[in-house]
Amino acid sequence: MSERRDKDFLYRVIAELYNRAKYIEVIDYPKSINRRSIDIAVQLKNNKFLLVKVAHNLDDIPKGEITELLGLSIRLGIPSVIISEKNKGILLVEGVVYEKNGAKAVALETLISAIENNDIFIYQDKESFKVKINPNKLKEKRINRNMSLGEVASMLKVSRRSVYEYERGTMEPSTNLGEKLINIFGEDILQPVDLFLTNPNENQIMQIEEQPADVQEEEMISNRLRQLGFITYHAKRTVLDIGARNDQGNKILIIVRHGKEGASALSIKAQNLEKLSDATNSDSYIVVGDEKNLLKEIEIEKAKAFTLEEFIEFLRRNFEQHNKQK
Structure with missing residues (x-):
């Protein structure tokens, strides 16, 4: 792990956030950037707060640091995010929310886009990418068009059960299936991934290690x-x-x-x-x-x-x- 490379990336993140934040504070403790769970604390211009961990390579961050970032975030009710450039040697895709040990991780460009009120709809789920769908809107659109679950399933080449789970919000479609759903029902079935979610539920609070x-x-x-x-x-x-x-x-x-x-x-x-x-x-x-x-x-x-x-x-x-x- 290159501490110099991580520091250079940290300075780049700070420079990009500087004019987009109301307050930005760099937390210099512990001294080594590779031993910290929080690198930056930000208050955005809309008065939302954000705890940020920065690492050039997402896979270089120890699990303990991510667990602590997530624990503080959920227990304090302050959203958190990891900013990285690569994951397993591959550049993070702009406009995608990745997951690392339960924490959200994005490219710097994705965070800037979210701060500027642009919606994000694609997220990583294990080894695949999925599209966030509004289940109620999907069901409403299907019923308004007098389409059965079977008809939609046939068009997508999936089971009726899959479409049923999409409408319950218990399952999300892959990016390919999401694109097909958008072609059928329109973009308003999409639901943004909220990077700045601040209201953890009781189950999330209790699950923190x-x-x-x-x-x-x-x-x-x-x-x-x-x-x-x-x-x-x-x-x-x-x-x-x-x-x-x-x-x-x-x-x-x-x-x-x-x-x-x-x-x-x-x-x-x-x-x-x-x-x-x-x-x-x-x-x-x-x-x-x-x-x-x-x-x-x-x-x-x-x-x-x-x-x-x-x-x-x-x-x-x-x-x-x-x-x-x-």
């Missing part, structure tokens, strides 16, 4: 947040240690001191946490265990720093009442 806490303080904070009605996620490959979101839309990003981390190391983390916080409309906090003297030494602008005891009390004071009112 948990990562164990590194230190006891993380476990204590996560438990307290869950008691207060937050959904939490523990991260290991980006600047935050805990991400959390509640039903009121409050998003919290937390750094927890590990071992003997000093003020300098925590300040570097805090600067990146504040950038991520700004770009995702989240609140940021640093928790230093019981080292009260560290609080004055950490260089922060917007983030707030607490001892563990102070932070647990802060959470109780600010969110316990909200949870009781639910």
Whole structure:
């Protein structure tokens, strides 16, 4: 894996997004681009947020980084995408949404097109490409034309069951079959693939693989947040240690001191946490265990720093009442 090549590609992505975003923040932690789950946090001009992982080759990204990107995305309710140029040595096709370990991946040109409000209809499903169809519109068009499932199936050279599943939305046609359906019923049967989907369902939230806490303080904070009605996620490959979101839309990003981390190391983390916080409309906090003297030494602008005891009390004071009112 070439770190230089990935950095060059990252700079190209930043340059293309710069004039198309309201805010764009580069997350420089961890220092190596090949060890991060998040490279860029973006707030678009329509006020949508986006977490971005960048890699020249999609197949070079370790599964753990993708799992974490997806976990933070779903638990925080912030859409995420991987931007790559190649997959298994082959250029990514513009206008196609690829899938990698459950995460969406696209070429840079595809993301730019989506930001500029151009619809995407083709996506990768395992080793094949499929077309996103609006099942209700397809059924409506078929009925309006007095066509049976069998007639449509005969024209497509597929089974009646396949057409039935298309209309239920449980199966999508290949690009070739999708083109035939468009020729029969028109382009309005298409349904865009939403790169910026922000409302994960309960099943998606529950399916996210948990990562164990590194230190006891993380476990204590996560438990307290869950008691207060937050959904939490523990991260290991980006600047935050805990991400959390509640039903009121409050998003919290937390750094927890590990071992003997000093003020300098925590300040570097805090600067990146504040950038991520700004770009995702989240609140940021640093928790230093019981080292009260560290609080004055950490260089922060917007983030707030607490001892563990102070932070647990802060959470109780600010969110316990909200949870009781639910």
